[in-house]
Amino acid sequence: MRVLHLDLDAFFASVEQRDKPSLRGKPVIVGGLGPRGVVSTASYEARVFGVRSAMSMSEARSRCPHAAYLSGRFGVYRVVSAVVMARLRTLSPVVEPLSLDEAFVDLAARDGGVPTSAAEVRALAAALRSTIVDETGVTASVGVAASKLMAKIASEQAKPDGLLVIEPGTELDLLHPLPIRALPGVGPATAARLTRFGVKTVGDLARITEPDLVDLLGEAHGRSVHRLSLARDDRPVSADRESKSVSVEDTFDRDLTDPALLVAIVARLAERVASRLVKAGLSGRTITLKTRLHDFTTLSRSATLPAPTDDVRVMSRVATRLLADVDTTGGVRLLGVGVSGLSDWVQDDLFVSDAAPAAPADDAGAAGAAGAAGAAGAAVDPAGQVEEVLHERRGWSPGMDVVHAEHGAGWVWGSGRGRVTVRFETAATPPGPVRTFAADDPELTPAPPPPIPTDPVPAA
Numbered sequence: 001m002r003v004l005h006l007d008l009d010a011f012f013a014s015v016e017q018r019d020k021p022s023l024r025g026k027p028v029i030v031g032g033l034g035p036r037g038v039v040s041t042a043s044y045e046a047r048v049f050g051v052r053s054a055m056s057m058s059e060a061r062s063r064c065p066h067a068a069y070l071s072g073r074f075g076v077y078r079v080v081s082a083v084v085m086a087r088l089r090t091l092s093p094v095v096e097p098l099s100l101d102e103a104f105v106d107l108a109a110r111d112g113g114v115p116t117s118a119a120e121v122r123a124l125a126a127a128l129r130s131t132i133v134d135e136t137g138v139t140a141s142v143g144v145a146a147s148k149l150m151a152k153i154a155s156e157q158a159k160p161d162g163l164l165v166i167e168p169g170t171e172l173d174l175l176h177p178l179p180i181r182a183l184p185g186v187g188p189a190t191a192a193r194l195t196r197f198g199v200k201t202v203g204d205l206a207r208i209t210e211p212d213l214v215d216l217l218g219e220a221h222g223r224s225v226h227r228l229s230l231a232r233d234d235r236p237v238s239a240d241r242e243s244k245s246v247s248v249e250d251t252f253d254r255d256l257t258d259p260a261l262l263v264a265i266v267a268r269l270a271e272r273v274a275s276r277l278v279k280a281g282l283s284g285r286t287i288t289l290k291t292r293l294h295d296f297t298t299l300s301r302s303a304t305l306p307a308p309t310d311d312v313r314v315m316s317r318v319a320t321r322l323l324a325d326v327d328t329t330g331g332v333r334l335l336g337v338g339v340s341g342l343s344d345w346v347q348d349d350l351f352v353s354d355a356a357p358a359a360p361a362d363d364a365g366a367a368g369a370a371g372a373a374g375a376a377g378a379a380v381d382p383a384g385q386v387e388e389v390l391h392e393r394r395g396w397s398p399g400m401d402v403v404h405a406e407h408g409a410g411w412v413w414g415s416g417r418g419r420v421t422v423r424f425e426t427a428a429t430p431p432g433p434v435r436t437f438a439a440d441d442p443e444l445t446p447a448p449p450p451p452i453p454t455d456p457v458p459a460a
Helices: 011-019 057-063 074-091 118-136 148-158 171-175 188-195 202-206 210-217 219-229 259-280 312-323
Strands: 003-008 028-031 039-042 068-070 095-099 102-106 140-145 163-165 245-256 283-293 298-309 332-343 401-404 408-416 419-423 434-438 444-446
Touching (some): 003 148, 057 068, 074 095, 074 102, 074 118, 140 148, 171 202, 245 259, 245 283, 259 283, 259 332, 298 312, 298 332
Antiparallel strands (some): 003 140, 095 102, 245 332, 283 298, 401 444, 408 419
């Protein structure tokens, strides 16, 4: 029982309920609020109505019209995540974050090694869950097992706000009755293919021979799925996973076709990525452009530099060149810019010139010559549309923190037609009153984002 998996329960929605007393015990849905928005997180009260992550926001509204729909406060979520991850590192130096709200912990790397009994493991995990609630106000589900596969499945089975320890030798008793989608690597397409052969549970899958699975799913996929169906998983917990890439993407409310606008948007996304790299003290070698076209075709183009950079001019120049290799005449639904191959050093000024990067490659294997779509800093924003398209002019977005000179701290309940409605309450108050102001009221201002603690938890 050396691997612990922690998953914060309905994380974004739970933080919102923590900080907004009037929403506690009520359905809360966090995500993109535009016509093409997607649910990021739904509270358990909303899940009762069938709302799930990755569902379109329009479907969520039809299923649960009475929920609170919030745009999200990622600065706050990052602060809570930093506290949780720091707490995990007091448990063991080897922590593998998977996202803001999820991580593996290698208990064998802790002082004293792996706990010697299931009772000791339960006590350790229970103390961890209690401490996280005390420090953050949100709950976590924890699974502990001999492998990453079973630890993650254990935490899923423990949700919400639970703990499950799988003792060695009992893995198949839990694993085999589960649906095949419980296994990593078994997505909708693979599940549909297996279902046609009468395979519905992991136990059904385990009864298929490895050669037959290889014939059905391919060499690597077939062998992997066969091993996992037997609870065989020797993947180590890797702390190196923490910084693999930095990326930003945005889905547009309408398909975009204006080449100048697309170039300007790519440049702005590159600025966001560069800003995150600089704040994290990182640089990267590979710049990737993600494009989702009007027909939902998703393309990825990338170019790799000789050495890492955090220079926004370089990133923007490379990303716009990659854009020139994509046929956007039919319209673009989504654009994203990412940087991978991360390092904690930069070779200054090496790439500030207009020298072309390495030849770009795409995810379909078709290389293309990237045209000079415009140097960084030269992308013109047609009619000032970039802020509008990227929702940077949202102003008073639902859920955002605000401060009023007279009434104090609160959050935006809603806005429109030159008015903004605010509920004045915080995590430390009872449900508060609601008041409406002019949208340009000089006494009402956005609250400053919270700082991310650099050392939020003392060493154990």
